[in-house]
Amino acid sequence: MSAPRSVHAVRFSAAAVGEQLTAMRGHAPLVQCLTNIVVAQWTANVLLAAGASPAMVDNPEESGPFAAVADAVLVNLGTPQEETVAAMHGVVRAAAVAGTPWVLDPVGVGGLLWRTRIASDLLALAAPALIRGNPSEILALSGVGGGGRGPESVDTAEDAVDVAMSLAQQHGTVVAVSGAVDHLTDGTRLVRVANGHPWLTKVTGGGCALGALMAAFAATADDPLLAATAATATYTVAADIAAERVAGPGSFAVALLDSLASLDPQELVDRVVLR
Amino acid sequence: MSAPRSVHAVRFSAAAVGEQLTAMRGHAPLVQCLTNIVVAQWTANVLLAAGASPAMVDNPEESGPFAAVADAVLVNLGTPQEETVAAMHGVVRAAAVAGTPWVLDPVGVGGLLWRTRIASDLLALAAPALIRGNPSEILALSGVGGGGRGPESVDTAEDAVDVAMSLAQQHGTVVAVSGAVDHLTDGTRLVRVANGHPWLTKVTGGGCALGALMAAFAATADDPLLAATAATATYTVAADIAAERVAGPGSFAVALLDSLASLDPQELVDRVVLR
């Protein structure tokens, strides 16, 4: 792992972020999700609410061919089984051939050895457009640190920024590190999004669905770093709005779907906090 | 595919539809669901709210024997894997022997080749009581058109009516085609239900759960076309009621469960729009 090259903190304009939301909705991208049994429903509902079109095609027979039809692909390692892992290999190969952008969410990588190897194998097949994880997962994916205990992170996003930049350079990808402030980098540029609410950590799939939304935005954006930033902004600003109206994590999740569906691009522009 | 025989548009009385809801609740049918990982929870909750009893028995060892105990069976092709497909074959064979009505929901058939073959294989084993799909899926199941991109439909229900009638005649079954106006036919009769709300397309499993509800009604009704009509009416009228109270697709899904549970048969009679 080489030392990070000189890094420039960039601040996309809020207006540019708002335009990405409008563009994503206008395109209504078909997002193929290979994800886990815990969050599949939530992920599909988040995509539908935001204006994308989910398709959970995750078997070895169909997932490769479908990647050529889909606008973007999500590979989430939450509950791998032999058959879904075979499908993941097929989808990554097919996405690479077809030029379909794919997002890797390395859930639980580090502490869990089988999926750590799966993630390495997938990265060796083809570079994803985006990698999204919590700090522990990003550190583990880079061979640094032992990873968290399951999906929980034991590090902060700030701890993982240097490693994230190296990882982004190594694979020619964008790396998004979740946290109270989300950190996103393509290896030379760094963006921080400071929206969001702690209740996102009390809804299962709170992070996983953001990976799917990044895939949706990556389908339309020319700049994957801007795509990841706009997805993060859309999701966390909608979370901010939802949190104002609710009494706990149950009603928060419901309100988050409502606010994703009704989020006006201008409201996104007004409320997003980019650093 | 032969040309449709002469078709008679029928209008079941609203009263007959209301009686079906009362009868279904009185029976509380045990509905065995072999469905996908995305909508399994939503489907079970819809059945429970409406007054039926779900049992997601979907492994090859148990699904056949259970079909003899269940009152109805749903086979939904949303996320097939080798093992669940083996279970589907077992359940269809056993349902045919036991005389248990089964419903086929051919999710994604057409664009996705493996499941298109699976659907054909299942139909060759035994005729379902009902087939429920969107227009693209119904066209594809009949060998017409290439199918949609995943679960999304690219055609309207009207486009698929003639094909649906032929398909119904061919298999001696009822075919329900979803849309802004739902079209249901047994090959000689045609019913249209004009209730429902666009938010049903923004909740994952919005259609899949209706397939399960059709199975619940088919367990008690003598006339499968009336069963499918009553299930569609119950679900879409409950959706109409739910949509009046809510702010978006998240709260809509929650309210739909509430309104399914509290739906009075008389309210169903008053609000259903049959054409």
Add this chain to the structure above:
Amino acid sequence: MSAPRSVHAVRFSAAAVGEQLTAMRGHAPLVQCLTNIVVAQWTANVLLAAGASPAMVDNPEESGPFAAVADAVLVNLGTPQEETVAAMHGVVRAAAVAGTPWVLDPVGVGGLLWRTRIASDLLALAAPALIRGNPSEILALSGVGGGGRGPESVDTAEDAVDVAMSLAQQHGTVVAVSGAVDHLTDGTRLVRVANGHPWLTKVTGGGCALGALMAAFAATADDPLLAATAATATYTVAADIAAERVAGPGSFAVALLDSLASLDPQELVDRVVLR
């Protein structure tokens, strides 16, 4: 099966139950769940709302090693497949070696033969800290009665108390029998918790999530019977609070997550009904 030894009905103090909730939240136990595709999301959200940390690690490669890291393990037989059953065997063996408490939820045992054998095999490997089921499942697990039709129970908790006590003695475990009044026993002591709402039976996973919560409490408590009692009290008192505010089973499930998250230990103490 020997006749029950003399049984003493005990009443834990409400204060002791409240202390368990505080202790569980302070520890935020990592609960590994091998559960079914229908309730995985709901189970994870219940654990998160209550203050525990879920990890759905259910593949044969990782589930054993993870049991040594987890604070407690749930094995739920809802939708077994070959691969998850292999993972269940691995996790039970590893939990026994590591001293990690595990909970067995024998969903559908009795009427469904394959999983009845799976449950016996798991019990032969190592004794769980807790067994949680409905009366039909507990009777079937003891070789008494034919079991229910799927997850539904056809018996009352009272019917199953003697059998539950024998089962607890036989395996040196705690057995919790769900019902309008929950009955919990370690073979010599019996506790009854009289909170809860019928809508818990109208939310899929209403019982399954309680099994996971029992695992969370078992991770911190010295007395597994007290752990099971505190978990039941927490869940059913939160259900009581939720039911006061809502219009049906959909909004009830949402409010239950909210009330689990906001439940004050003192409120638990004030409202729990122990008999």
